[in-house]
Amino acid sequence: MYAENRSPQHDPLAVVVLYLSRLDHRSLYSDDQLLRAMNDCYASFGGRDDLSLRYVRLLSSRDTEAHALRERRVWASRVAADLARRHPSVHSVPVAPGTTSRDAHAMTGAARRARDARRRALLAGVPVVALYVLIIVSANAGRGFMALSVAGPLNVGLSLGLLQLVVVAACVLWYGRYADTSLDTLPESSGTSAEELGYRP
Amino acid sequence: MTPDRVTAYLPVFAGFLVCVLFLAVWAAPQRGTLSEFYVSDGRLTPAHNGLALFGDVMSAAALLGSPGLIALTGFDGTLSVLGPAVSWIVVLLLVVERYHGKGQFTIGDRLARRLRPRAVHLAAGIATLFVCLVYLIAQLVGASALTVGILGPSGRGMEQGMTVVLGAFMILYIVLGGMGAATLVQTLKAVLLLAGGVSLAMAVLSRFDWDAGALLNAAAGNSGHGERFLQPGLRFGDGGTTMLESASEQLALLVGAAGLPHLLMRINTVPSRRDARRSVQYAALMTCAFYVAAGVLGFGAAALVGTDAIVADNPSGNTAVLLLAAELGGSFLLSLVACLAFATVLAVVAGVALTAAISLAHDIYGAVITRDTASAQRELFVTRVAAVAVGTSATVLALIARNLNVSFLIGLAFAVAASAIVPALLYSMFWRGFTTRGALWSVYGGLATSVSLVGLSPEVSGDARALLPGLDFSVFPLHNPAIVSVPVGFLLGWLGSAPFRRAGWKAPLADRVTTGVPPRG
Numbered sequence: 001m002y003a004e005n006r007s008p009q010h011d012p013l014a015v016v017v018l019y020l021s022r023l024d025h026r027s028l029y030s031d032d033q034l035l036r037a038m039n040d041c042y043a044s045f046g047g048r049d050d051l052s053l054r055y056v057r058l059l060s061s062r063d064t065e066a067h068a069l070r071e072r073r074v075w076a077s078r079v080a081a082d083l084a085r086r087h088p089s090v091h092s093v094p095v096a097p098g099t100t101s102r103d104a105h106a107m108t109g110a111a112r113r114a115r116d117a118r119r120r121a122l123l124a125g126v127p128v129v130a131l132y133v134l135i136i137v138s139a140n141a142g143r144g145f146m147a148l149s150v151a152g153p154l155n156v157g158l159s160l161g162l163l164q165l166v167v168v169a170a171c172v173l174w175y176g177r178y179a180d181t182s183l184d185t186l187p188e189s190s191g192t193s194a195e196e197l198g199y200r201p
Numbered sequence: 202m203t204p205d206r207v208t209a210y211l212p213v214f215a216g217f218l219v220c221v222l223f224l225a226v227w228a229a230p231q232r233g234t235l236s237e238f239y240v241s242d243g244r245l246t247p248a249h250n251g252l253a254l255f256g257d258v259m260s261a262a263a264l265l266g267s268p269g270l271i272a273l274t275g276f277d278g279t280l281s282v283l284g285p286a287v288s289w290i291v292v293l294l295l296v297v298e299r300y301h302g303k304g305q306f307t308i309g310d311r312l313a314r315r316l317r318p319r320a321v322h323l324a325a326g327i328a329t330l331f332v333c334l335v336y337l338i339a340q341l342v343g344a345s346a347l348t349v350g351i352l353g354p355s356g357r358g359m360e361q362g363m364t365v366v367l368g369a370f371m372i373l374y375i376v377l378g379g380m381g382a383a384t385l386v387q388t389l390k391a392v393l394l395l396a397g398g399v400s401l402a403m404a405v406l407s408r409f410d411w412d413a414g415a416l417l418n419a420a421a422g423n424s425g426h427g428e429r430f431l432q433p434g435l436r437f438g439d440g441g442t443t444m445l446e447s448a449s450e451q452l453a454l455l456v457g458a459a460g461l462p463h464l465l466m467r468i469n470t471v472p473s474r475r476d477a478r479r480s481v482q483y484a485a486l487m488t489c490a491f492y493v494a495a496g497v498l499g500f501g502a503a504a505l506v507g508t509d510a511i512v513a514d515n516p517s518g519n520t521a522v523l524l525l526a527a528e529l530g531g532s533f534l535l536s537l538v539a540c541l542a543f544a545t546v547l548a549v550v551a552g553v554a555l556t557a558a559i560s561l562a563h564d565i566y567g568a569v570i571t572r573d574t575a576s577a578q579r580e581l582f583v584t585r586v587a588a589v590a591v592g593t594s595a596t597v598l599a600l601i602a603r604n605l606n607v608s609f610l611i612g613l614a615f616a617v618a619a620s621a622i623v624p625a626l627l628y629s630m631f632w633r634g635f636t637t638r639g640a641l642w643s644v645y646g647g648l649a650t651s652v653s654l655v656g657l658s659p660e661v662s663g664d665a666r667a668l669l670p671g672l673d674f675s676v677f678p679l680h681n682p683a684i685v686s687v688p689v690g691f692l693l694g695w696l697g698s699a700p701f702r703r704a705g706w707k708a709p710l711a712d713r714v715t716t717g718v719p720p721r722g
């Protein structure tokens with residue numbers, strides 16, 4: 001993740017911002033603190049070019065101890081990679097001054113990804129309900145089919161009923177895992193946040 | 202069943218009631234805040250809340266009704282347990298995470314997050330009260346029918362007494378302990394129900410050397426129907442109306458569970474959306490496990506007791522599990538299962554009555570009458586008064602309506618929840634264009650449609666078994682209105698919103714928030 005011999009000019013913006021932030025690289029911070037410090041740092045510089053210039057100058061200066069420099073750079077790369085992994089929406093671009101979080105979301109496509117993820121979860125419910133509809137319909141219209149024997153006294157109807165309970169349990173377990181890993185990590189959609197602001201149509 | 206068994210278990214149940222009363226006092230709210238009384242401060246763990254949620258769904262119908270239906274009608278009876286299991290998927294995927302909100306207690310609160318508060322609180326309050334009252338009456342009538350079923354002819358005089366006792370304890374629990382006590386009773390009962398149901402099913406299976414095939418064969422043999430017992434067709438006859446009838450019933454079960462106020466109430470007793478989701482997961486898994494056990498109990502009752510003996514004891518099959526328990530473990534086990542059944546009714550009615558009381562105090566008194574100016578102490582006091590009022594009127598109505606068919610009442614409650622509450626709830630959570638007008642049209646329209654269709658159905662008139670057998674104004678052929686009233690509820694919600702949106706509605710949300718476009722609709 002950190003190439004020792006990579007030139008400082010090629011470091012991602014998040015690494016640069018973290019490096020130049022007021023954070024101490026020997027301490028631990030919450031995600032919230034990290035992101036806030038990154039924002040403040042980004043806002044205090046004129047722009048991307050100023051940041052890069054300052055970063056490269058710092059790293060190439062001779063008067064600081066080389067070891068401490070490298071240590072902070074490694075820390076910045078590690079934290080940036082970790083943040084990028086756990087908060088895919090934040091990417092390497094901290095919310096820039098002057099833009100709203102809504103625009104930032106739109107820029108990173110987070111809203112679309114959130115919608116897709118939620119839609120996928122809803123689609124998972126379709127086969128469960130479809131199996132249910134199948135059972136109800138064939139109990140009324142396909143009685144010969146439901147009476148076919150599977151094993152001994154167990155016929156298609158009874159085994160479909162049992163399968164339905166198993167499928168419900170499987171869907172519930174799957175959705176729990178899916179939501180833990182894929183939905184909880186999504187940023188709140190702008191619809192929800194507007195709703196919580198108290199907007200009433 | 203003989204009267205000497207009466208004396209064997211009634212003291213046990215009385216002991217249970219008093220123990221739970223002590224526990225309810227112990228679990229009673231300490232600080233006297235609304236949030237503590239209404240939702241236990243939202244501090245339950247997901248596993249605990251999931252257990253209580255499971256208990257809320259498992260009324261006496263699940264313990265006695267479903268296995269009884271399976272014992273009488275075989276395969277067609279098993280269909281009755283699939284609907285409630287699948288409805289958890291609807292709750293889990295569509296409702297639970299979006300419904301959860303801190304500091305919100307009722308359905309009215311959820312709708313008022315985006316719509317004009319006073320109007321939607323009134324509408325949601327009326328719908329909640331109606332569903333809860335019908336559900337309460339159904340459970341209490343069921344309890345009195347159960348008394349007769351368990352005690353036999355000697356129980357005739359006691360059935361009304363049982364309704365009154367259950368109603369009184371229900372009021373006591375919730376007045377004293379609020380959500381804390383309701384959760385406690387529900388948890389106790391859910392643990393007992395799950396353990397009792399599963400161990401009874403194990404006992405049945407051990408009789409057949411753990412061979413499910415032998416159990417099914419014996420059930421088919423002793424049912425008097427032979428092979429047809431395991432095949433569709435015993436409960437529902439043929440014909441197009443039957444098909445529509447069963448579709449309507451299943452739709453009400455599937456959609457209605459997502460709109461039952463006492464289930465929605467429980468979503469807010471946990472700290473976060475994630476925990477709310479987990480509670481529903483626990484509840485759904487326990488439901489699936491319990492329904493497998495219920496299936497074993499139903500077929501076991503048919504196999505060990507025999508369908509003829511079950512029908513001879515009670516034509517609706519509600520005592521099948523009790524007969525099975527007597528067969529397996531004598532009068533001791535019978536007493537335990539009977540106590541479990543009454544505890545089940547008590548726990549469910551406590552939760553439903555609490556929800557109705559909170560809706561009355563918070564939605565109608567708090568938000569509509571006093572426009573949110575009442576102090577917390579005053580609203581809490583009103584909640585307790587409302588609990589007494591709701592509990593008393595439900596008990597009195599249950600005594601008056603004791604001859605009503607329980608499954609008709611449950612069907613009505615589910616149909617109203619599905620057509621009046623669910624459409625407004627789903628629209629407000631998923632559709633940004635939904636307006637207050639749409640919500641009101643959908644709630645009142647769904648309520649009116651479902652109730653009037655039931656009024657015009659063969660349940661009320663024009664049938665020998667109807668409520669008013671002498672009259673005939675049954676224009677609507679189905680017993681359950683859901684297949685018409687649920688689409689009507691959704692359609693009215695759309696019609697009330699879409700055509701009335703002004704040209705400016707597409708302005709970016711952020712602008713509307715900052716410039717403060719006034720509420721409309």
